[in-house]
Amino acid sequence: MLKFFIIIIVLLGAAMHQCAMATSTQLIWNSNSTNSGNLNYDGISGGIVRTELKPLDIGRATLKYCNGFAGLVYVRQTMTVMFIPRVLVVNNENIAITPSSTPNTTIGIFDNDYYIIKTTSQVQNVNEQAGCQSLGNGYYFGEKTSRINLKLSIPNSLVVNSYLGKLSLKSSFVEMHASGVANLQKPSDEIISTHSTGIISIPYSLNITGSCSTSTTDIAIDHGSLHPSVANNNEKKVTFTFNCDSGVNATLGLVTNNPSTLTYPGGLGVALGQGWNSLLKLVNPDNNEQGSSFILSSSIAASHTITLSSTLQETALSDTGSLNGSAMLMISFN
Structure with missing residues (x-):
């Protein structure tokens, strides 16, 4: 008897690959550097205070936070972060703070009360071991913080007096290491804020000598209904008062979001539509x-009567219809 056997050979195979773990670490350091800048103002309320936070050496810093996996890394990126209050409270009055950005710097809002200003470096190529260190360790960095410009708007309601104090900012230096650019991870704003215990103090000295106000905040100039033959060069004038309870040196200027395409000597051209313009003059x-x-300069308290005039200007495109435009009067104190 012949016996037939069917033998099925099953070959089991597996490709064994070494699993490479993507390495990424984030470290938050607090610098011991302090700022030597200051905010000085001597004048009436309603003025503007400007200052520049000059770049500071990170220098000796203390590790406050570390997260990630140890391993060989090939890229490094750093970020300086500042938390600047949006408001400085002086004598129960809010002084608005406005920062302006510089190259490679982004400005956002954090927790409603702070601006968060980040300056991120270019990605650096490295070849080194990275990982978490013990919190509290110190290290010296050669990087610097970014230059930041600040503007403080003094409210008209801040009463005459001299005010001294400090504007406190939070700052930190963030390091990020990774096995590749795609693995670079930034810690969240919340984590950075929690571990930003480095304080930069800016002394301020505000000497408020008086205040100014205007008799109105809205001015309407109505040219009425006019026949096109008599509308060109039609002029209307209004007045308002500018009151100061001390000497003042102020610049009054007109600006508009709808400038005319034609320019006019001795005034500001405002487009009104239908091919008509208004020549506004102070x-x-x-x-x-x-x-x-x-x-406007005065060494004593005074009430100043300011005249604002509007003169209609015809163009080659002028047509009949309803005309309207707007402008703003900006008052800055020198």
Whole structure:
């Protein structure tokens, strides 16, 4: 008897690959550097204080936070972070703070109360071991913080007095290491804020000598209904008062979001639609000079009567219809 056997050979195979773990670490350091800048203002309320936070050496820093896996890394990136209050409270009055950005710097809002300002470096190629260290360790860094410009707007309601104090900012230095660019991870804003215990103090000295106000915040100039034949060069004037309870040196100037395509000497051109423009002019009460801006100076408390005029200007495209436009009067104290 013949016997037939069917033998099925099953070959089991597996490709064994070494599993490479993506390495990524984030470290938050607090610098011991402090700022030597200051904020000084001597004038009436309603003015502007400007200062520049000059770059600071990170220098000796203390590790406050570390997260990630140890291993060989090939890229490194750093980030300086500052938390700047949006408001400085002086004598129960809020002074608004506005930072301005510099190259490679981003400005956002954190927790409603702070600006968060980040300056991120270029990715650096490295070849080194990285991982978490013991919190509290110190290390010296050669990097610097970024230059930041600050503007403080003094409210009109801040009463005459001298005010001294400090504006406190939080800062930190963040290191990120990874096995590749795609693995670089930044810690969240919340984590950075929690571990940003480094404080930069900016002394301020505000000497408020007086205050100014205007008789109105809205001015309407109505040219009425006019026939096109008599509308060109039609002029209307209104007045308002500028009151100061001390000497003042202020610049008054007109600006608009709808400038006319034509420019006019001695004033500001505002587009009204239908091919018509308005020539707006301020009249300086000291010398009756007219223009889009002037400087008002007085060594004593006074009430100044300011005249604002609007003159209709016809163009080659002028047509009938409803005309309207707007402008703003900006007052800055020198």
